[in-house]
Amino acid sequence: MTSTSFAPLVVGIGGTLRADSSTERALRHCLDAVERLGGRTKMYGGPDLDLPMYAPHHLERTPKAAELVASLREADAVVVASPGYHGAVSGLVKNALDYIEDLRSDPRVYLDNTPWGVITCAYGWQAAVGTLGQLRVIGHALRAWPTPLGVAINSAEPVWNAAGELVDEAVRNQLEMLAGQVLRGARSFAAARPDQEQ
Numbered sequence: 001m002t003s004t005s006f007a008p009l010v011v012g013i014g015g016t017l018r019a020d021s022s023t024e025r026a027l028r029h030c031l032d033a034v035e036r037l038g039g040r041t042k043m044y045g046g047p048d049l050d051l052p053m054y055a056p057h058h059l060e061r062t063p064k065a066a067e068l069v070a071s072l073r074e075a076d077a078v079v080v081a082s083p084g085y086h087g088a089v090s091g092l093v094k095n096a097l098d099y100i101e102d103l104r105s106d107p108r109v110y111l112d113n114t115p116w117g118v119i120t121c122a123y124g125w126q127a128a129v130g131t132l133g134q135l136r137v138i139g140h141a142l143r144a145w146p147t148p149l150g151v152a153i154n155s156a157e158p159v160w161n162a163a164g165e166l167v168d169e170a171v172r173n174q175l176e177m178l179a180g181q182v183l184r185g186a187r188s189f190a191a192a193r194p195d196q197e198q
Contacts, residue, residue, distance in 0.1 A: 008186035010034045011071050013096055014081025015046035020164060022155050023121040026175060027081035029166055030119060033179035042071050054098035069102045076186040077115040084122030084131035100142055109143060115185030116144035117178045121153045128152040147181040
């Protein structure tokens with residue numbers, strides 16, 4: 001298959017336990033753009049991430065945790081969205097990312113050579129930008145490749161209307177650009193694999 005016909009699987013992780021949070025909306029918008037550009041997606045929003053605290057010495061996994069790990073194992077790219085809680089990645093999102101430790105002995109260790117897109121939402125630029133930097137560092141630690149663009153959203157600004165629709169054109173453009181960068185990275189890495197047909 002050619003690089004343009006390859007439909008990468010992009011796994012989205014993020015949100016809060018509050019349904020339809022701004023973080024979850026932003027992630028969903030980015031994943032919708034991925035699908036419009038020819039990718040496939042799986043999304044794990046806030047309720048999907050309500051998992052037991054990760055314990056590497058306990059090998060038992062709940063069905064939700066096992067499904068998340070299986071999807072990450074198959075992922076050609078990952079997009080992570082976190083609120084900025086007290087200037088940092090939320091515990092909910094960080095705990096979900098800790099489950100990637102289950103991939104440590106895989107042929108592809110952790111997320112080696114996997115594009116890693118990041119989105120943060122916070123009431124203020126300081127927390128949004130600080131959290132973005134933390135997610136990039138986590139991606140590097142997992143051997144992933146953070147995209148050139150990360151999207152920090154200041155939720156104190158009128159980004160969404162009363163119906164929950166994205167009305168900030170700059171944010172819309174950034175989320176769609178992020179989708180494109182994640183897909184291009186996934187296709188580039190796939191084309192470079194020796195097992196990938198051209």
